[in-house]
Amino acid sequence: MNRIRLMLAILAGKTFIIISRLLGNQGSSFPGKIARRIYPAVLMELAAQVKGKIIVITGTNGKTTTSNMVARIINESNATLIHNQSGANMIPGITTAFIEKSGLTGRKKFEYALLETDEAHVPLLLKELNPSLLLITNFFSDQLDRFGELDNIIKKIKAAVNNREIDLLLNADDPLTAHFHDLTSLRRYYFGFTATSYDSYDSQESREGRYCIICGQKLEYQRYHYAGLGKFNCPECGNHNPELNFTGHNLVMASHIELMVDNIKITSPYQGFDNAYNIIAAVATARILGINEQDIQKGIADYQPQAGRMETFYINGRPAVLILVKNPTGLNQSLNTVIQDISLKNLFFALNDNQGDGRDISWIWDADIEVIEEEQHRIKQVVCSGWRSGDMALRVKYAGYPVERIAIKSNLKEAIEHITSLESEVVYLFSTYSALFKCRKILERMSDVRDRKPEAESMRSEG
Amino acid sequence: MAEFIIAHMYPDLMNLYGDRGNLLCLRKRLQWYGYQSYINEISFASKPDYHNVDMIFMGGGSDREVKLIYQDLISKGADLKKAMEDGIPMLFIDSAYQLLGQAYMDADENLIDGLGFFKFSTLRAKNRLTGNIILNSTITGKECTVVGFENHYGCTYFQDDNLQPFGRVLKGFGNNGEDGYEGLIYKNLIGTYLHGPLLPKNPEIADFFIKAMAERRGITVKSGLDDSIEHFAHNQVKDKILARS
Known part of the structure; x- marks a missing residue:
């Protein structure tokens, strides 16, 4: 009986995946929702198809980029993989990803499942499947209105992994991961950076994580890599960065990123310190999975920025760069990258307040x-x-x-037509999630050529 | 040129949902009116003379953060009360507003004593009261709408009929989702659940504070600023809230 319900659920899921494709929807959660209605255990059963490891990637920023990099590396190693993509990172979206890859009987075999998961959905997901590795990229203040305060989310994740056979991969430079230090039953790996030439000694950015979670004292930072990430210690209780298992060093950021992770040299077409963290997290994950050095290097080097992650379009010969923003830390990081470009530029912001935003x-x-005001001589409109x-x-x-x-100009199309018609050398377009794909479609339609040039060419770096 | 000093209580800890935008707003408007302003950050152990400041601001904080500042705030209670009675403009948001009452309930449902400036208490709702909110307020002398975003578990109930709400709820929850009141006004103090932040989209309320600051100094603020973007943003969210009926 359950066998039949499972097959019905898969069939319905697959049907709705085709329908939503035809309607032009990206990464949809709806088919998964329908399938779960028909057979609530659908995800639990399909997860049994994974014979190797299930990896869950969560955190505030960087989970999409990091999991895409890991997927690229796994593909490079020719392993079979289930991977949820483009923001469908809650339980129904993850269910959709499993249904899409499964056969009608749900009996295929896969070596890995790589699941980008919304922080608040990690506890629910862990009820349905048994990952062997949980990567937490970082915790910043993000979309608080949907989930309640960050502390609550962290507590729930901690409770969900306690007494389970799950390895944790954590960001050693993020003071909030100290929440997990006292879990005795788990294996923990830490990644982070030693001193880099991009560090600063004071931070004006978001306050999250600047207080010791153990004793409440204000943390002292010897250096900040970016936002609240850096080398810290607590003057009261001595809490400090844990020892690194995966060490990033020799970081060079220009039109692309170069760094060493332990003794592996990595080159990526991405930019910015946030992406340097994504790279080291992806490399660490691949090392834990036992993937070889060459596949890791190739996977990261070949992984190009995608939808809304500094994706460049050319309109009348001029670059227009689309950037997804969803929280203060991400927006700060993107703005800092943009003002390093000394071109004459125009900026566009699409701010929506739908559920996904x-x-x-x-x-x-x-x-x-405020950096826009400081840079106003090069930002025309x-x-x-x-x-x-x-x-x-x-x-x-x-x-x-x-x-x-x-x-x-509230209408996206009018606004984009307007901003790209104004004089400038480059246009930067910032968009929240629910406007992103619309902006992308509009830009694609206006683009000169279908093949986009490598992103690195569009920015001229100062110094 | 006149200089105004705004005290910012616990800036590192008490800042939820962009509350610091209220200070960005006040400072820019003061500048546009032709005045200078400074922020006096007040944190643990500092013993400020509230009579040397023109306004006091405290934003919201999560349960953890309220616990961190609680003892220190209580120790500053008597001075704050005197400042309030003397008519110093004050803006207290969300959990800072709750602390002005007699008691509030924390996340573990313990009843904690507040500063006790007013006879009201705050209990805890099962589900978060969250969403865009619109009020009618008459605090500027004429009726105006106030828009913002609320996001709280606290349900605040007045236990004194003489307490005046900041506004009456047109759409949203307000103090408790039942009696139609939102926030509280007393002399030049406003306590409210409204984030958004409150002041940028409600320039009349920002100017209420600026005028109160100036008046105490014997200064008359010259005529209004060009608030067309402010009004556009106000009406955009107002239309959105009222359309969803």
Whole structure:
């Protein structure tokens, strides 16, 4: 009987996957939802097809990029893989990914499953399947309105992994991962950076994690790599960065990233310190899985930025770079990368407040938009769009950017046509999640050529 | 040129959902009106003279953070109360607002004493009261709408009929989702659940504080600023909230 329900669930799931493809939807959770309605244990049973390891990747920032890099490496090693893509990272989306790869009877075999999972959904997911590795990229203040405070999420994840045979891969530079130090039953691996030439000694950014989670004292930082990540210690209880199992060093960031992870040299077409962390997390994951050095190097080197992650379009010969933003830390990091480009530029922001974006848009006030004002001699115009175009325009105004150079055009198409028609050498387009694919479609339609040039060419770096 | 000093209570800890935007807003508007301003950050152990500041601001914080500042805040209670009675403008948001009452319930459902400035108490709802909110307020002398975003478990109940709410809820939950009240106003103090942040999209409320600061210094603030973007943003979210009925 269950066998039949499973097959019905797979069949229905597969049917809806085809339908939602035809409707042009990306990474859909709906087929998974339907299949679970028909047979609630569908994910639990399909997970048994994985004969090797199930890897769960979560954290606030970088989980999509990191898991895509790991997927690339696994593909390089010719292993079979189930992997949920493009933001469908809650239980129904993960179910969809399993159904898509499965045969109609649900009896195929796979070596790995790689599951990018929303932080708040990790405890639920762990009820349905048994991963052997959980990677937590970092914890920053993100989309608080959906889930309650960060502390709560961390506590729940901790409770869910306690007394389970799950290895943890944690960011040694993130003070909030100290929550997991006292779990005695688990194996823990740590990745992080030694001193880099990009470190700073004071941080003005988001306050999350700057207090010791053990005793509540304010942490002292010897150096910040980016946001709250760095070398820290607690003057009260002595809490400090754990020892590294995977050490990033010799970091060079220009139009691409070069670094060493232990003794492996890695080169990636990505940019920015956030991506340097994604790379080291991906490399560490691959090492734990036992994948060889060459496959790791090739996987990372060949992995190009994708939808909304500094993806470049060419419109009338000029680059337009699309960037997904969803929280203050990510926006700060992207803005810092953008202002390193000394080209004359125009900026575009699409701010939506749908479920996928987080209903509360107040996070834009926790980001340091003020860099736009400091860079105003090279930023000619700012166009604000989306359901909350007014809030974005206000934020830019109160950052001190000249109000006469701010335009509000709530309609995405009109806004993008306007910003790309204005004089500049490059346009940077920031978008929250629910506007991203629409922006992408509009940009694709306006593009000169279908084949995009390598992203690295579009930025001129200062110094 | 006149200089205004705004005290920011526990800036590292008490800042949820962009509350610091209220200070960015006040400082820029003061600048546009032609005044300078400074932020006086008040944290543990500092013993500020509240009569040397023009305004006091405290944002919201999570349960953990409220616990961290609690003892220190209680020790500053008497001075804060005097400042409030003297009419110093004050803005207290979310958990900072709750602390002004007699008691509040923490995440583990323990009832904790507040500062006790007002006869109200805050219990804890089963489900989070969250979403866009719109109020009617008359605190500026004429009726105006106030928009924001609320996100709280706290259910605040007035136990004194003389307490005045900051506004009356048109859409949303407010103090408790039952009596239609949102926040509290007393002299130049506003306590409220509204994030958003509150002031940028509600320039009338920002100017309420600026005028109160100036008045105490005997300064008359010159005529209004160009608030067209502010009003656009206000109306954009207002239309959105009212359309969802």
